[in-house]
Amino acid sequence: MRLRKKPKKDTLINFFVPKFLWTMFILITYMIGSAIPIPLGGTMAEAKSNYVLQLASNATGGDISNLTLLSLGLGPWMSSMIIWQVLVMIKPLGLGSLSERESGYLRNILILFLSIVQSIGIVLSFKMNVDYETKVGVVIMLIAGGFFTVWLAYLNAAKGVGGSMLIMLFKMITGVEQQLGETFKMLSKISNGKWIMVLVALAILILVIMSVIMERSEYRIPVTRVMINNDLNKDSYIPIKVNNGGGMAIMFAMSLFMIVNYLLQIIAHHFPVGFLKTFAKGVSMYSFAGATLYVIVLFALAIMFGFVNIDAGQIAEGLRNSGDYIKNVKPGKDTKRYLTKYVAFFSIVGSIYITLVAGGPLYIGAIQPKYAKVVMIPGIAMMCFGMIFNVQEQIRAAKSLYSYKKWIK
Template identity: 35%
Template structure:
């Protein structure tokens, strides 16, 4: 039992944190008409797609409706800043780094809370500052949502420190809940064709999902290992390598591509439809049902795949780290030559991962041009890819907690 004590303790903390998170998503805001709010958000597709993959719940107006969205976006923005300005970021103290991350989280929480309250403003019940006739309905509702978002960020940080699965543990339940809905309703816009569930379609979905999950596990685990020479270690322990994942961006492109792609449609009234040339352009080039839209979505996926891959790998930082520790890639000079070599391998692997990404995300859309319901599989398979990547990371952490006490060095 001693061997599993740390694992069971971490598991218990994660269970408690998830229980608090799920409970918060069931506590309704005190001054919102839920039926009216749901109707107001019905056609804001990009917001619902964003919520499905970030632990947010925009379909129900609750304390944690904003959820993990600001925190996740802030971590990605911080990684991007770190990749671009590594020299400046490395000189910051831990306190300054924490201030920067949570400062971005706060700003995004304010922006997303404002957006959500603005979209549902017609469902808000008026309330006043105690003892006055000052209407604080809008600001008060925003403050509740902001407080909820910051509390969720704290929960995620706590789980990363003492739980299992880092901060992504809070996202996994929402993704699992959303997978059946993604398959049935697809992207959820006005053009979506609902998949009717019967014995045949359910069997096909399960078989395709099972095969794809196996494929996802294999591709997420695949990596290129560049041999590293470590002169400062004795020869017996000097053999090492720099791993570069084939899917360097993991499932990140699928997490944000749909909501980003659907964002321009927010400027078109979904009830009336396009009424100007600009709106007609948007509905043509940002639709999953037109060749132009599929081409645009392909571009979005490719750009996100490259960007997230670069942010996750950070070639400049890798080369700098190797040089500072007096290590080097075999046959490559330290410094700029090492960075160029890493970038060369990254570009090659990105080409492979781009093909995989397009097969998953764009393949069903191409079929959907002729058989509309097939387009739903784009979001379905993308969600499975996200889930597989996150689950592998959690499984690796669990394996580490269970096996680390087998080594005498840890006793």
């Protein structure tokens, strides 16, 4: 007689323990891959000093301070998502009507192209006395490592905690910690350094408080639910976050800016014309032109993510189909226009906030290059806070689900 296995209880602990174990396994694998140097036949690769690009690379899960198997990070994958969204919006291309398999195939080709560009750019950013064939081999290994990182990100989204962006959160925290340590060490050696450190610490504290306020603030549009008791109707609303774009806009802006920077480096390297070198140097984040370009891209992406995160048309259609409505607003197109007005307003408010905090300090770096190590830290800190809040929301949603299961037997 065979003994029947006792079914495992469907509890919150049993739900999260496997996910945390998977996340630990993925992060350990990522740490091991990030520590594996790319072999160069006994020749050392020396990184050229570019602190802004280094921090931007950390923000996308990469590392250009050392040439390792996973130095590429998730930058090409993130850039491809933005470029693909733009291409889909161009109706004559017909990309929106493709099947999931066809669109996935084209997206992978786009990721491969961007990976090649960024890998060549990374190789050019290192001083290495090797032949051309070895450099090609390094590019191939970086591309392979980049796709492996993308696979780890997807694996964590499916089985772990924190979604596909957790690898970037892990790398950002370690990168910010290192850069802050070097910054405070540098400030301690200059006159009035202690006062500057106090101001930096105070600015970080204010940034933390502002990030919590902006992430938690939301405008609530009351909704009348026809299937809900009138006593509970007052708690029904559509939430619109003040900072709807969150840190996602900063991540993707950094990723796009890195791709453009590397592409210009490649062009200037193979076509060493004077104006090309000047142009490539001019769009770096150290310059006023480069900082302004980054701010414009950041502002546009923040607005775009505001509309992506809250689809007014989809919400209006859902309200109409369920019979629910916003008081004094007709269902359908009028509801869509009403919601779009608020989404646009708060997207612009959030974009201005993100641009001031994450883009404004770049001009300080353009004026005083010695502070270039810290100009990206506010933006990266905002990304960290946003991702931490997302993980917290996932845990809270799971806890809410299992609290309902107590009543559903």
